[in-house]
Amino acid sequence: MNTRSSRLTVTFSHPFVLAGYADELPARACEAIVEEELIQGLSFVAYRTAATYLPVQGRGGQAGRTELRMITQSDLETAQSRASGFDRKQQS
Numbered sequence: 001m002n003t004r005s006s007r008l009t010v011t012f013s014h015p016f017v018l019a020g021y022a023d024e025l026p027a028r029a030c031e032a033i034v035e036e037e038l039i040q041g042l043s044f045v046a047y048r049t050a051a052t053y054l055p056v057q058g059r060g061g062q063a064g065r066t067e068l069r070m071i072t073q074s075d076l077e078t079a080q081s082r083a084s085g086f087d088r089k090q091q092s
Contacts, residue, residue, distance in 0.1 A: 004035070006034050010029070035052070
């Protein structure tokens, strides 16, 4: 199967949490990695998202390590939305 990868820059202005993971991540800009696979059998070229990963740098005893956390597009949008909601609450 043919696959392709792309990177998407995502910025979180406040600490955030990803669905399925307990720890809070620091505010930062990061590059989400999106892997797509070619849809076979069509008369035109089309891809579908196979996986999305967010790199997370280790802290404390895990410093120097990077973990690729698999997330969905929905998880990413929810985390961004919550960070934006945090902004509005702080400004009120």
